[in-house]
Amino acid sequence: xxxxxxxxxxxxxxxxxxxxxxxxxxxxxxxxxxxxxxxxxxxxxxxxxxxxxxxxxxxxxxxxxxxxxxxxxxxxxxxxxxxxxxxxxxxxxxxxxxxxxxxxxxxxxxxxxxxxxxxxxxxxxxxxxxxxxxxxxxxxxxxxxxxxxxxxxxxxxxxxxxxxxxxxxxxxxxxxxxxxxxxxxxxxxxxxxxxxxxxxxxxxxxxxxxxxxxxxxxxxxxxxxxxxxxxxxxxxxxxxxxxxxxxxxxxx
Numbered sequence: 001x002x003x004x005x006x007x008x009x010x011x012x013x014x015x016x017x018x019x020x021x022x023x024x025x026x027x028x029x030x031x032x033x034x035x036x037x038x039x040x041x042x043x044x045x046x047x048x049x050x051x052x053x054x055x056x057x058x059x060x061x062x063x064x065x066x067x068x069x070x071x072x073x074x075x076x077x078x079x080x081x082x083x084x085x086x087x088x089x090x091x092x093x094x095x096x097x098x099x100x101x102x103x104x105x106x107x108x109x110x111x112x113x114x115x116x117x118x119x120x121x122x123x124x125x126x127x128x129x130x131x132x133x134x135x136x137x138x139x140x141x142x143x144x145x146x147x148x149x150x151x152x153x154x155x156x157x158x159x160x161x162x163x164x165x166x167x168x169x170x171x172x173x174x175x176x177x178x179x180x181x182x183x184x185x186x187x188x189x190x191x192x193x194x195x196x197x198x199x200x201x202x203x204x205x206x207x208x209x210x211x212x213x214x215x216x217x218x219x220x221x222x223x224x225x226x227x228x229x230x231x232x233x234x235x236x237x238x239x240x241x242x243x244x245x246x247x248x249x250x251x252x
Contacts, residue, residue, distance in 0.1 A: 001098040002132050002189065004020055004213055007091070008241040009035075010248075016061040020236060021068030029066035032236035039244040052076040055224050062225035062247035064216065064239045070228070074106075074230050081222060085109065088228050089123040089190075090203050091130075091215040091242060092214045101127050105203050105217055109196035116163045116192060122170055122220035123190045129249060137177035137188030143180030144178060156194045162193070208232065215242045221236050225250060 018036075022029035022044050033042035043060065046053040048068050053076075053169055055063040065073050074086055089103035103123045104110035124134035141156035148154070160176045167174035177184035177191075181202065184191055193199030206212040207230070207234070216227035216239035225247040227239050 002130065004091075004099055004215060004238070005131055006100060007215070007245065008242075009239060009246055012038050012040075014248065016244055016247055017041045017043070017059070018062045018064065018240055018247070019043045019054055019060040020064040020240060021045050021048060021051050021066035021073060023067045023069070023231070026067050026236060029236060031211055032066070032240060033235050035235075036240040038158065039240060042240060048072040049080070053079045055226060056080050057117070062227070062243035064227045064236055064243050065229045067229070067233070068134055070231075073098045073228075075137075077219070077222070077226065081224075083221060086113075086117045086222075087115075087122060087219055087220040088217040089119070089126060090199075090217040092203070092206060093213040093215070094185070094206060095211050097185060098189070099130070099132070100185055100191055101132075102191050102193065102199060102203055102206075103220070104196040105194060105199045106196045107200050109192065110199065111195055113159050113162050113166070116159070117166045119168070119220065120167055120190065120192050121172060123192070126218060126220060127189050129246075132189040134173070134190060135188045136167060136174040136190040136192055137181075137184035138167075138173060138174055138192045139181060139184070139194055140176065141194055142179050144176075151206045160194070178230040187246065213238070215239060218242070218246060219225050 089101040128134040140160035142153040164174045207214040219226045
């Protein structure tokens with residue numbers, strides 16, 4: 001079973017430069033930077049645009065959002081990297097369970113089959129790079145036996161089946177797991193929610209109510225390492241460690 005300890009318990013064989021964002025009302029990012037000094041130079045940023053610029057220009061090797069405003073950071077990322085939309089996958093570890101990736105988790109992500117397929121491909125590859133199997137469980141809004149009860153549920157089932165078919169065509173192991181996430185996480189380590197709104201609700205329920213660990217949400221469609229985080233998180237040391245692991249692997 002892949003655990004957060006296995007992902008984060010790596011030796012630091014080369015110090016890196018990592019930036020973390022800070023809001024004006026909190027010192028959580030500063031405390032996390034100090035506690036993560038073993039990974040290299042951890043710089044705290046107050047300006048979202050400067051954080052993203054330094055990541056783009058190679059002044060830092062990886063970035064962590066910290067508790068900066070999501071809207072400001074994500075807008076800067078899209079503008080400076082020239083992309084229209086972002087894809088994020090949250091690295092989750094439920095109590096008494098192994099690590100899995102949950103995507104999409106941005107409320108404006110995963111709205112079409114094309115977006116779902118692209119997110120699933122990138123999330124599966126990321127999971128394999130972390131030591132997982134990359135098997136994708138594609139969720140829908142109900143069981144297949146629920147067809148006919150609600151038009152939106154029917155559409156979500158059709159889209160889930162089409163997403164699975166497209167993933168199979170390119171060699172990605174994917175299964176329609178319907179609405180049963182509780183069963184899906186037993187043998188899938190990538191869970192694809194019907195859309196980013198539902199994915200965000202699942203994330204918040206698991207993390208804030210269910211006590212699941214949330215290491216951060218890497219942005220999948222950047223050529224740099226950027227870890228999105230929740231402002232409600234009290235400690236970002238695990239997110240910095242995740243950023244180090246992904247950046248160290250990319251540099252190799």
